[in-house]
Amino acid sequence: xxxxxxxxxxxxxxxxxxxxxxxxxxxxxxxxxxxxxxxxxxxxxxxxxxxxxxxxxxxxxxxxxxxxxxxxxxxxxxxxxxxxxxxxxxxxxxxxxxxxxxxxxxxxxxxxxxxxxxxxxxxxxxxxxxxxxxxxxxxxxxxxxxxxxxxxxxxxxxxxxxxxxxxxxxxxxxxxxxxxxxxxxxxxxxxxxxxxxxxxxxxxxxxxxxxxxxxxxxxxxxxxxxxxxxxxxxxxxxxxx
Ligand code: SF4
Numbered sequence: 725x726x727x728x729x730x731x732x733x734x735x736x737x738x739x740x741x742x743x744x745x746x747x748x749x750x751x752x753x754x755x756x757x758x759x760x761x762x763x764x765x766x767x768x769x770x771x772x773x774x775x776x777x778x779x780x781x782x783x784x785x786x787x788x789x790x791x792x793x794x795x796x797x798x799x800x801x802x803x804x805x806x807x808x809x810x811x812x813x814x815x816x817x818x819x820x821x822x823x824x825x826x827x828x829x830x831x832x833x834x835x836x837x838x839x840x841x842x843x844x845x846x847x848x849x850x851x852x853x854x855x856x857x858x859x860x861x862x863x864x865x866x867x868x869x870x871x872x873x874x875x876x877x878x879x880x881x882x883x884x885x886x887x888x889x890x891x892x893x894x895x896x897x898x899x900x901x902x903x904x905x906x907x908x909x910x911x912x913x914x915x916x917x918x919x920x921x922x923x924x925x926x927x928x929x930x931x932x933x934x935x936x937x938x939x940x941x942x943x944x945x946x947x948x949x950x951x952x953x954x955x956x957x958x959x960x961x962x963x964x965x
Contacts, residue, residue, distance in 0.1 A: 725757050735754070735755060738750075738752045739752075739914075748913055752765070752766055752935075759786040760787065761792055764799065767781035767803070768800070778800045780802045781804065782905070782906040783906070788806070805892065807889070818873060831843065835862070836868060836872070837868045842857060843855045844860075845858070853884040854883055857879065857880045860876065916948075921945065947959075
């Protein structure tokens with residue numbers, strides 16, 4: 725892995741766990757340091773392995789990126805990823821973005837003083853078009869400006885396709901227990917593999933070798949889990965049909 729401290733021998737294992745049976749529905753091994761950008765390819769592969777039209781995919785905030793969420797929605801995966809708390813404005817003592825209310829019907833933000841911020845600046849970035857909303861005239865004479873910005877006016881950024889994140893936030897708000905359930909589901913295979921199967925570290929090195937090794941590990945875990953769930957006779961009968 726290429727870390728900020730230089731290259732290290734390490735691997736990033738991604739698994740999709742079936743929440744009902746705790747079986748591994750998909751596994752992948754990468755050498756990316758972060759989980760950003762890994763959700764769609766793992767979740768979509770899991771959906772295909774399960775041979776279903778749609779699945780829900782719950783992941784932690786390390787997977788929160790707009791391109792991945794959009795790709796999931798387009799491929800039959802309904803994502804649930806909590807938004808990480810990243811608020812440089814709040815750290816500086818300014819109103820956070822959450823203090824500005826977005827109105828989808830007018831495509832405007834209402835700021836803390838009740839003024840309307842409209843699309844003003846457009847940036848074509850790798851993640852999509854980023855729009856900055858502003859109201860220069862209102863900020864110029866606003867008594868709240870010291871709590872808002874050191875600039876002449878405040879800008880609020882939003883991606884043109886950010887509606888997918890708004891939809892996801894609404895889904896998450898409607899199912900507050902989902903994230904706890906995710907933790908329990910994903911810990912089951914990792915805990916079993918490390919504690920009960922005695923595999924705390926990889927035996928092999930190099931990405932292709934580790935991919936092969938973990939593929940066998942996941943297979944062994946799933947066989948063991950299936951035996952626990954249905955027993956050997958039922959498993960043998962299912963495999964032989
Ligand atoms: S400074 Fe501008 S954006 Fe901030 S509260 Fe005042 S009018 Fe609204």
